[in-house]
Amino acid sequence: MTQQIATWNVNSLSVRLPQLLAWLVEHPVDVIVLQETKLTDDKFPHAELQAAGYHAQWFGQRTYNGVALLSRQSATDVVRNIPGFADEQARVIAATVDGVRVIGAYFPNGQAPDSDKFGYKMRWLEALRTWVGQELVQHRHLVLLGDFNIAPEDRDVYDPVAWAGQIHCTPQERAHFQDLLALGLVDAFRLFDQAPKSWSWWDYRNLAFRKNQGLRIDHILVSEALRARVSACNIDKAPRKNERPSDHAPVVLTLQ
DNA sequence: ATGTCACCTGGTAGGTGA
Helix, strand or coil: CCEEEEEEECCCHHHHHHHHHHHHHHCCCCEEEEECCCCCHHHCCHHHHHHCCCEEEEECCCCCCCEEEEECCCCEEEEECCCCCCCCCCCEEEEEECCEEEEEEECCCCCCCCCHHHHHHHHHHHHHHHHHHHHHHHCCCEEEEEECCCCCCHHHECCHHHHCCCCCCCHHHHHHHHHHHHCCEEEHHHHCCCCCCCCCEECCCCCCCCCCCEECCEEEEEEHHHHCCEEEEEECCHHHHCCCCCCECCEEEEEC
C-alpha cells in the first residue's frame, strides 16, 4: 500500500489556505503536517480542510508558530508540544495514523548564535531528543518531520562559506541533528540521489528563489523499521513559484 | 544590498520575527 506523508511550512495558513487546498488536489497525500499556521485555534479552517477530505488536528497561537496535522484516515493519540517541557510556543503536533507515529514540528529559529533565542533552541532540541527517544520505544514505525531550521551539512547551504557559524549552520545545531539520527532515524531525502543545490527554503529577499540561493532546512526523518518502505523523498519547488508563495517548499515522503 | 513578507499596535507608519 503506497502512502505519502508531507510537510510544509505555509507561513500563515490564512494567507496560504487556497494554495494548500490547490496543492492537495494535485498531491492527495495521506498525511501532511503544517508549520507557522499563525492562527489561534478558534480561527483554524477546519471546515474547508474537512471538505477537502482531511481530518485535522491543530495547535496554534496568535501571530507566531502554530502547527497542524491533516490526515485522510483518522488520527489517534494526539500530543501537542513536548510532554514535560513547559513551552508557551505551539511547535509540535504528533499523532498515530495508519500505524505510523507522525511527529510534526516547527523547530525554533534561534535568530543568532549569541541570542537568548538560541539558548531556547538548544533547550528545546534537548527536550525533543529525549521525548522522541521515548516515542521510538513505543512506536517502531515513526516519522519526525517539519521545519527543523537546521541545515545539516554544507551541501544543504547555497553558500556554506558565508553561512559558516551562522544560524541554521552552527556546529551546535548540526550536532543536535546528528543526535536525532543517532536515536535510530535516517534522513529520507539522502536515501536517494538528489540534484545538487536542492533547497527547501529561499529567503523572500534578494531574489533568492530566482537565483536558487536557499537552504535545506525542512526534513523528514524515518525510523529504521520504516526505512525499508521508503521509496521516494522529494522537495516540490512548484508552490514557491506561486504568486504570494510561502518561503518554504513542501517535502513529500513516499512509502510502499 | 539592510533588497520581503506577515502580523501586530495603533494609526495612515513602525516594530518584530523569520
